[in-house]
Amino acid sequence: MPYVKEYYILISMSETLTYESQVAGTAGRSDAAITAAGLERRFGATVALAGLELAVERGEVYGFLGPNGAGKSTLIRILCTLLRPTGGTASVAGHDVVREPQAVRLKMGVALQDAALDERATGRELLELQAQLHGLGRADRRRRLSEVLDLVNLGGAVDRRIGGYSGGMKRRIDLAAALIHGPEVLFLDEPTTGLDPASREEVWAEVHRLNEELGLTVFLTTQYLEEADALADRIGIIRGGRLVVEGEPAVLKRLVSEDVIVIETEGHGPWLVEALRALDRVTEVTADRGTIVVKAQDSTATLLPLSAELSRANVHVRSLTLRTPTLDDVFRQCAAPQSDMTRACG
Ligand SMILES: Nc1ncnc2c1ncn2[C@@H]1O[C@H](COP(=O)(O)OP(=O)(O)O)[C@@H](O)[C@H]1O
Numbered sequence: 446m447p448y449v450k451e452y453y454i455l456i457s458m459s460e461t462l463t464y465e466s467q468v469a470g471t472a473g474r475s476d477a478a479i480t481a482a483g484l485e486r487r488f489g490a491t492v493a494l495a496g497l498e499l500a501v502e503r504g505e506v507y508g509f510l511g512p513n514g515a516g517k518s519t520l521i522r523i524l525c526t527l528l529r530p531t532g533g534t535a536s537v538a539g540h541d542v543v544r545e546p547q548a549v550r551l552k553m554g555v556a557l558q559d560a561a562l563d564e565r566a567t568g569r570e571l572l573e574l575q576a577q578l579h580g581l582g583r584a585d586r587r588r589r590l591s592e593v594l595d596l597v598n599l600g601g602a603v604d605r606r607i608g609g610y611s612g613g614m615k616r617r618i619d620l621a622a623a624l625i626h627g628p629e630v631l632f633l634d635e636p637t638t639g640l641d642p643a644s645r646e647e648v649w650a651e652v653h654r655l656n657e658e659l660g661l662t663v664f665l666t667t668q669y670l671e672e673a674d675a676l677a678d679r680i681g682i683i684r685g686g687r688l689v690v691e692g693e694p695a696v697l698k699r700l701v702s703e704d705v706i707v708i709e710t711e712g713h714g715p716w717l718v719e720a721l722r723a724l725d726r727v728t729e730v731t732a733d734r735g736t737i738v739v740k741a742q743d744s745t746a747t748l749l750p751l752s753a754e755l756s757r758a759n760v761h762v763r764s765l766t767l768r769t770p771t772l773d774d775v776f777r778q779c780a781a782p783q784s785d786m787t788r789a790c791g
Pocket residue numbers: 488491492493511512513514515516517518519520
């Protein structure tokens with residue numbers, strides 16, 4: 446039962462994790478829900494975190510966005526006291542993760558990226574076990590179980606074996622287990638990776654509700670810009686163990702606002718290009734033989750007037766593709782030293 450083992454480690458390792466932080470002092474004092482200062486983690490020659498600075502406010506949903514290998518899980522594991530940093534400091538709910546791991550564990554819940562749930566147990570058994578591991582008495586266990594079950598909306602499935610759960614239900618029972626002791630800060634490591642779109646939206650709805658109804662601070666990692674956009678009050682983009690850009694989703698999106706619409710035609714007059722250029726929100730139009738490339742601030746809003754122009758021009762359109770900014774586009778923008786985005790994030 447690897448899942449249970451992981452939890453057991455969380456609770457039982459507290460005494461063995463005595464570690465003298467070299468830069469201790471700054472992170473623990475903050476009133477923020479999560480802080481990191483110069484946080485570093487090396488695995489041999491690999492630098493997973495390279496001096497990360499972070500401050501997440503209480504009640505905030507923070508989306509930590511980055512590609513595979515960026516250092517997301519490493520950060521989560523440090524913040525939930527499963528892994529020691531090799532440099533710098535971090536705190537959760539005002540407690541230093543290295544010096545006060547026990548206090549951190551009381552204040553936070555975590556759903557890890559690769560939670561391996563015991564398939565033979567029922568959902569209720571899993572929750573009961575987690576509650577016991579957290580030292581809750583019988584009356585508290587009963588109360589918390591019914592509270593978290595109300596929160597994650599599993600219905601009658603709670604008394605069925607986890608082996609029969611859908612991917613989305615497994616994520617939700619894992620979420621319920623993370624909430625059993627009433628944490629203030631919830632860590633979710635790639636909570637929807639591998640889920641179908643419907644289950645993904647269910648998880649999104651849960652996260653919204655937990656944040657709004659309980660005022661829970663949520664720190665989630667994701668590889669999907671769309672997910673960070675849907676959930677987070679603020680997004681931080683991590684690459685190579687460093688925060689490269691941070692801000693509200695709308696602000697970040699404005700910085701990488703160049704949606705691209707590619708139109709393949711059978712041929713068109715030059716005046717069509719002029720007409721497209723004149724449209725609202727269109728920033729650039731280039732044409733090469735039958736291909737017209739339109740850059741726009743908001744491609745979905747541009748589509749209708751653009752189609753109207755094409756039809757007015759009586760142009761035969763072979764294909765029309767729309768490409769919204771990808772994580773790669775954001776990264777490219779961040780990498781350019783003089784880009785707006787780099788300036789925007791200092
Ligand atoms: N236990 C480990 N031993 C060696 N290297 C590791 C270990 N954990 C993570 N890494 C390395 O650290 C980097 C960051 O990994 P990780 O935090 O898992 O990234 P992410 O979760 O963003 O995909 C990667 O290069 C990964 O190979």
